[in-house]
Amino acid sequence: MTSRPNCAAQRSDTQAFWRDPVLPFAESRRACQSRACYKRHHHPTFSIGAVDGGTSVFTGAANGPVSLSPGTLVYVPASRVHACNPAPDTAWSYQMLHLDAAWLQAIRREYTRTDAMEDEPVRIVTAPAVYARFCRLNALLFEEGDPIEKEAALIEFVGDYDTEQGLSIEGPVVPSDLAKQIRPALDHLYASPTASATLDELAGLAGMSRYQVIRAFRAVTGMTPHAWQLNHRVNLARDWIRSGDRLADIALHLGFADQAHFQRVFKAHAGVTPGRFRA
Numbered sequence: 001m002t003s004r005p006n007c008a009a010q011r012s013d014t015q016a017f018w019r020d021p022v023l024p025f026a027e028s029r030r031a032c033q034s035r036a037c038y039k040r041h042h043h044p045t046f047s048i049g050a051v052d053g054g055t056s057v058f059t060g061a062a063n064g065p066v067s068l069s070p071g072t073l074v075y076v077p078a079s080r081v082h083a084c085n086p087a088p089d090t091a092w093s094y095q096m097l098h099l100d101a102a103w104l105q106a107i108r109r110e111y112t113r114t115d116a117m118e119d120e121p122v123r124i125v126t127a128p129a130v131y132a133r134f135c136r137l138n139a140l141l142f143e144e145g146d147p148i149e150k151e152a153a154l155i156e157f158v159g160d161y162d163t164e165q166g167l168s169i170e171g172p173v174v175p176s177d178l179a180k181q182i183r184p185a186l187d188h189l190y191a192s193p194t195a196s197a198t199l200d201e202l203a204g205l206a207g208m209s210r211y212q213v214i215r216a217f218r219a220v221t222g223m224t225p226h227a228w229q230l231n232h233r234v235n236l237a238r239d240w241i242r243s244g245d246r247l248a249d250i251a252l253h254l255g256f257a258d259q260a261h262f263q264r265v266f267k268a269h270a271g272v273t274p275g276r277f278r279a
Helices: 101-109 128-142 147-161 176-191 199-206 210-221 225-242 247-253 259-270 274-278
Strands: 014-018 026-034 045-053 056-059 066-068 073-076 083-086 092-100 122-125 167-169
Touching (some): 014 128, 026 045, 026 128, 045 128, 073 128, 092 128, 176 210, 176 225, 225 247, 225 259, 247 259, 247 274, 259 274
Antiparallel strands (some): 014 026, 045 073, 056 083, 122 167
């Protein structure tokens, strides 16, 4: 049987998170009848999403959006710019599992060649047996149970279905010289996430005009410099929220105008407010 969440028994737009400090390399989410929309974003984790109900639209393919029906799994590599949102004027239900990229890489090294992990595509899988297995895995994670059993189930799922082909969506081809040229600007944003770096400053670091640096950022990261920096701040905020930092302190330390501004930006990227993410 498929242990898919029973959304009919819950009120609309409910979300639940699973985390366990004993298993810090994994985090899972369930959402039922959600209308929340995400901005195009990326995160440092490898994610596996499952569509339980409604229709979702995956954004991040070179040839345009891809429609996802119930029973579909989407494997998204770390740092790949994407978004999954409900079809216009509808709600959808989904599950989302995030795996620490270093943990996943270590597991993969146990059974595959390291170079097989480079330039990994997004994969869309529509195999009922794989979807059912994922639902059982996620149900186990949300249950009260032995962390050792949960870790074993995660490793087994990765090993069994990590190479499932499905529909592959390759990442953009980025000229290596362009990536090298904007590296000083990217390093500056990494090192100073709270600073409001101007286009003039980033252009100077990259040795480009402002127009060229915007185009280069889009080609290399899939985002404008400002959008990339906001996304980076949200990823840092996720870590600090998990660590128990006060939301007001996070907003201040990450350079947001106020807590309301922080909440708006966080929800646009994470689909929930910082408070609901923490709960």
